Amino acid sequence: MKTLRLVPVLLVVWITGNGQVPGETTTSGTIRYEEKMKLEIKLEGESAAYSEMLPRERTESKILYFSPESSLYESVADQANNEMVEQEGANVVVQVYQDNNKVFRDLKENRRYEQRDFMTRQFLIESDQGATDWKLTGNQQTLLGFPCQEAVREEDGRKIRAWFTPAIPVSTGPGNQGNLPGMILAVDVNDGQRTITATSVDFAPVDAKKMVKPKEGKKVTAEQYRKIVDEKMKEMGAEGGSGGGQVMIRISR
Secondary structure, three states, rough: OOOOOOOOOOOOOOOOOOOOOOOOOHEEEEEEEEEEEOOOOOOHHHHHHHHOOOEEEEEEEEEEEEOEEEEEEOOOOOOOEEEEEEEEEEEEEEEEEOOOEEEEEEOOOEEEEEEEEEEEEEEEEEEOOOOOOEEEEEEEEEEEEEEEEEEEEEEEEEEEEEEEEEEOOOOOOOOOOOOOOOEEEEEOOOOEEEEEEEEEEEEEOOOHHHOOOOOOOOEEOOOHHHHHHHHHHOOOOOOOOOOOEEEEEEEEE
């Protein structure tokens, strides 16, 4: 008579640093980011006395929806736009206009669609994501429980440093940053001039109705948009640049 022998089997499941099982569960979800940008506002003439009253940085909340096929990065609605400071009977109102910028990435077609607001005008930029000249540094750190690697590159004279995690195997990230073998959780531009840092990750499925590429605005190329911004900023006596929000200052006495 044959005896049935039970052999114990050890089941091993690899878990990422955030307690998620790699695979389909980590390729769709929502990431919230905090964007910080240093403000260097210079006032001249009689208004120069109010320079010390002005804010030194601007903080904005952003959100990234992602799936294996696409991603959408946009501002969190209902953020405060105005900040008032007072000194010796004078009011300085800093009005920060929250841009309705959106960046949609078609990860299958390798295309990027950007909706950008500038000086009350809206533009739509479509471009090929192409290859990005990232260089891995070998540095590592953990962000929100995810093991991350550092990559650097230069773009339009700016030094960009990104931290990405292969534990979320979707090649995208905040704003115009992407094309790395994993999700970008943090970005540093020009040594802290602008930073983007993930504050939370949620792997709940994203509603397909949310993942729609922007369609509003005048269609222009990336080069045409940069030229429009640079020319307008020169007219106003300010530095050119296609990123960041719009800051307006009103001084009443």
